[in-house]
Amino acid sequence: MADLMEKVSSWLSLLPRISLGNLLEIVIISFLVYEILVWIKNTRAWTLLKGLVVILVFVVFAAVLHLTTILWIMENATTIAVTALLVVFQPELRKALEQLGSRNFLAGILSFDDGKEKQSFNEKTINELVRATFEMARVKTGALMVIERGFSLKEIERTGIEINGLVTSQLLINIFEHNTPLHDGAVVIRGNRITAATCYLPLSDSMSISKDLGTRHRAAVGVSEVTDSITIVVSEETGRVTVAEEGILTRVEDADGLRKILSAAKEEQPVVNRFSRIWKGRLRNGKKAV
Incomplete structure (x- = not known):
């Protein structure tokens, strides 16, 4: 039993040390990935993403078969493709920024209202x-x-x-x-x-x-x-x-x-x-x- 515990301890010692900062980064990245996936799933970006997956599969297929001409075309079209994606996703990106700006934790800091107190209905x-x-x-x-x-x-x-x-x-x-x-x-x-x-x-x-x-x-x-x-x-x-x-x-x-x-x-x-x-x-x- 002691040998087993010693082996487990030696294995655990090989793992990288996880600090509080690392845990915070994991939580933040997990939250952002979740939000991006929800945003993609509930907008037209989901359909566009499926089209991108088809293109990616085609590129992998070309790489496996060593289709050098096709790979050269795809490589040189990457810059244009990024610009095209920004244009295609412009409505979704704009709405995402609107949703981010409408959150109260930002509204309290970046308030552009006229300063009048909000009146509730009776x-x-x-x-x-x-x-x-x-x-x-x-x-x-x-x-x-x-x-x-x-x-x-x-x-x-x-x-x-x-x-x-x-x-x-x-x-x-x-x-x-x-x-x-x-x-x-x-x-x-x-x-x-x-x-x-x-x-x-x-x-x-x-x-x-x-x-x-x-x-x-x-x-x-x-x-x-x-x-x-x-x-x-x-x-x-x-x-x-x-x-x-x-x-x-x-x-x-x-x-x-x-x-x-x-x-x-x-x-x-x-x-x-x-x-x-x-x-x-x-x-x-x-x-x-x-």
Whole structure:
């Protein structure tokens, strides 16, 4: 037994020493690799990556068979290929940088807001939102309502028409009424006021979103991926109500369910916990909405 322990000790002594810095590097690199894989899997980059794998297999095949001309062409095309990849992946890279910049740990340091204190919505606003949502759902009026939390939506507001009106069910229903000038696009809600209407939202590139969902739902997921906002969606085809938050779509069955979601959002601080998202699955698609 003593000989065995001595051998084990001698083997362990051959292993490189692992310091606290090494462990920290392992954790950071593992986290980055995970994030990159999730990003690739949930965007069009996954399809492009499969194309790159095919090219890589072809290069290995050419190397095994010593096809020197093909290898020479591939070697000289490498520089051009890197530039081409940056051009092809430009939308995905831009969205990844937007998501990185929208995290609260950077927002606290690099704050470009006007310094005004964030105003939370009250119970009256929640009741008006719930009433308007299910009135529109009953008659199948499509709607898209984005509620600002910690991350500023001023850039999105600039794409629409300024309203600056108190949140009421009558105003929301009139905005989204068919064949009215303001019905197309999203409204932005800050605190207890509707700040803008007919706003354009970024569309999500997530491949996990059901193909049955339309542009309205994809836009709701898109804005929830790059901000900490909550978006209420009313389907024009079915009248079903869905809430988008942190890239996740959740089906809402009744008014009480929507009221609970909004009340919970009102009470909690708008802090994004990145590590908790990993365990919960950041971009899973919750419940099937439509």
